[in-house]
Amino acid sequence: MGIILKAENIEKTYGKGPLQVKALKPSNLEIEEGFFYAIIGKSGSGKSTLLHILGGLDKPTGGKLYLEGESVFDLKDKELAILRRRRIGFVFQSYNLLQEHTVMENILMPIHLDDKDPDMEHINEVIKTLDIEDKLDYYPDELSGGEKQRVAIARALASKPAIVLADEPTGNLDENTGREVIRLMKELAKKFNQTIVLVTHDLEIAKEADRIITITNGTISSIEDKAI
Numbered sequence: 001m002g003i004i005l006k007a008e009n010i011e012k013t014y015g016k017g018p019l020q021v022k023a024l025k026p027s028n029l030e031i032e033e034g035f036f037y038a039i040i041g042k043s044g045s046g047k048s049t050l051l052h053i054l055g056g057l058d059k060p061t062g063g064k065l066y067l068e069g070e071s072v073f074d075l076k077d078k079e080l081a082i083l084r085r086r087r088i089g090f091v092f093q094s095y096n097l098l099q100e101h102t103v104m105e106n107i108l109m110p111i112h113l114d115d116k117d118p119d120m121e122h123i124n125e126v127i128k129t130l131d132i133e134d135k136l137d138y139y140p141d142e143l144s145g146g147e148k149q150r151v152a153i154a155r156a157l158a159s160k161p162a163i164v165l166a167d168e169p170t171g172n173l174d175e176n177t178g179r180e181v182i183r184l185m186k187e188l189a190k191k192f193n194q195t196i197v198l199v200t201h202d203l204e205i206a207k208e209a210d211r212i213i214t215i216t217n218g219t220i221s222s223i224e225d226k227a228i
Contacts, residue, residue, distance in 0.1 A: 004163050004195050005031035005054060010063030012049050023049045025218045026063065031163065036189040037197040038209035046218040047199045048167055054197065055165045056084050068162055085110055089156030089164035091198075093171035095148040097140040097155075104136040107155045118158065122192075126157045129191060130184055146177035150184065157188060166198035170205060182208050 012024040024046045031037060031054075041047040052058040053065065056072050065072040067087060075083060084090075097106050107127070111118045127133055130150040140148055149169060156164050166185070170178030182205050189196045198209070206212050212224040 002033050003030050004033045004068060005029075005197075006066040007054065008064045008066075010050075010053055010060040010065060012046075012053060012058070013061045022218055024053070024060070027220045029054075029213070029220060029223075031195060031197060033195050034189070034193040035195060035210045036186055036208075037195075037211045037213060038206035039197065039199045039213045039215060040201065040203060040206045041215035043201065045215045047215045049218075050215060050220075051165055051167055051197065051199045055088050055090060056080055082114075085114055086159060087162045089159070089161040091149070091152050091156050091164065091166035091169045093168040095140070095145075095152045095172075097148055097151060099140050101139070102136065103132065103138050103140075103143070103151050106140070106151055107158050110155065111159050114159070116159075119160065122160060123154070123158050126154050126188065126192075129188055130154050144177075145173050146181060149173065149181050153181070153185060153188070157192065157194065160192075163195045163197065166196065168199055168201070170200065170202070178202075178205065 007027060007029040009026045009028060010024065011022070011026045014021045014023055039047045039051060049058065053060050059073055067083065072080065072083065098109065101109065107123065108118055130153060132147065132150050132154065135143060135147060143151065170181055173181060185196055186208055188194055200206055210226055213220060214222045
């Protein structure tokens with residue numbers, strides 16, 4: 001297993017002068033293929049800032065980010081957008097499903113936007129693992145919160161990305177539903193050798209990960225490698 005994502009001295013500063021805030025202090029991080037990571041920390045610690053930089057959604061003030069050896073922030077904006085669409089899957093707290101499209105249309109949307117032919121064997125296996133086979137013709141407003149998040153996860157995995165990044169994926173779910181979503185994500189990580197990095201404030205959810213990254217006051221203070 002190799003290194004999928006590597007951050008070298010990445011940092012993020014907002015504002016200038018006396019209003020300047022260091023959201024993320026110079027940090028190094030290596031994300032290894034096939035592992036399920038959790039990023040934890042108090043509110044305002046910098047965990048979402050880190051995740052957004054890792055996903056190319058926010059540019060760091062300094063440092064380098066490499067995805068499968070390619071320098072992410074040396075790309076032009078259009079090239080960066082293509083990289084995100086093809087090689088990074090995103091799961092957000094608010095689901096971000098298109099209300100006027102069916103479940104299946106939502107799952108396939110990133111692939112169709114890329115004008116690619118979907119790998120239906122892979123996609124159907126993801127759908128089966130997430131237990132949403134009977135929901136494919138439904139619309140988002142006909143689904144429960146847990147079902148919406150399963151659809152969002154299926155969409156993130158549909159293009160077989162190098163990495164999936166999830167920002168508080170259980171934030172809008174009740175405790176039991178949230179636990180089930182995390183269980184399914186863990187199963188997908190193992191089944192498809194899928195690298196997943198999620199942000200959570202819930203230590204119990206973080207304990208389900210293979211590795212736990214703790215952020216304290218904008219600094220990566222520890223990386224716990226659990227026995228697998």
